[in-house]
Amino acid sequence: MKVKICGIRDIATALSAIESGADALGFVFAQSKRRIEPEEAGKIIRQLPEDLLKVGVFVNETKENIDKIVEITRINVIQLHGDETPEFSSAFSIPVIKALSVGSAEDLSKLDEYSSEYFLLDSPKGKYRGGNGVSFDWSILNEKHFLDKKIILAGGLNPDNVAEGIKTANPYMVDVSSGVETEGKKDLGKIERFIDKARSLEREEVK
Numbered sequence: 001m002k003v004k005i006c007g008i009r010d011i012a013t014a015l016s017a018i019e020s021g022a023d024a025l026g027f028v029f030a031q032s033k034r035r036i037e038p039e040e041a042g043k044i045i046r047q048l049p050e051d052l053l054k055v056g057v058f059v060n061e062t063k064e065n066i067d068k069i070v071e072i073t074r075i076n077v078i079q080l081h082g083d084e085t086p087e088f089s090s091a092f093s094i095p096v097i098k099a100l101s102v103g104s105a106e107d108l109s110k111l112d113e114y115s116s117e118y119f120l121l122d123s124p125k126g127k128y129r130g131g132n133g134v135s136f137d138w139s140i141l142n143e144k145h146f147l148d149k150k151i152i153l154a155g156g157l158n159p160d161n162v163a164e165g166i167k168t169a170n171p172y173m174v175d176v177s178s179g180v181e182t183e184g185k186k187d188l189g190k191i192e193r194f195i196d197k198a199r200s201l202e203r204e205e206v207k
């Protein structure tokens, strides 16, 4: 199971998450308490492994600004977490994660409108467009078959529910922000436990 840890704001957390086994790290350039300035993100990203997915999170940002931030930071994946159209989402030269809000099964029909490399399924917006720590009804996904799509499960995941989420939704990757924080800061112990739990089903299968 692949794991993305979102809302990285310092090099110590980034390196510790990688040490714990993270496949992708997210840097939020949208309105959020986790927002990081592109120059700061760039300094961190330059110290990270080439093959790691370094994801920039944007909400209804212009293409010009996204392109500029890709250049400054060297992120290698763009996450579009707003109301971006299929046309806008396919206008980039690096892979895109299109985030979709899932309130009901009907919302999943949007998946067919986009040709993005990855789809992130999150709960409907709260105070911010994402990162609110709220989950949606994963059983909606259980009935669907996404054989040709790389689905990233997100929204309210934490070390205690991630294994259940994976069992129910069978995603390609899981993504977390609030669920690995304590008092608003990334908690290295929770990150380690989250990744361990996300991979626990694979260990069970090998037994």
Ligand SMILES: O=C(O)c1ccccc1N[C@@H]1O[C@H](COP(=O)(O)O)[C@@H](O)[C@H]1O
Binding pocket: 006, 007, 026, 028, 030, 031, 032, 033, 034, 035, 057, 059, 081, 122, 128, 129, 130, 131, 132, 133, 134, 154, 155, 156, 157, 175, 176, 177, 178, 179
């Ligand atoms: O993390 C944020 O602050 C954020 C802000 C704006 C858009 C997206 C954001 N994060 C993404 O939201 C999901 C769900 O977060 P949570 O685990 O429920 O807190 C997260 O995985 C990020 O990709």
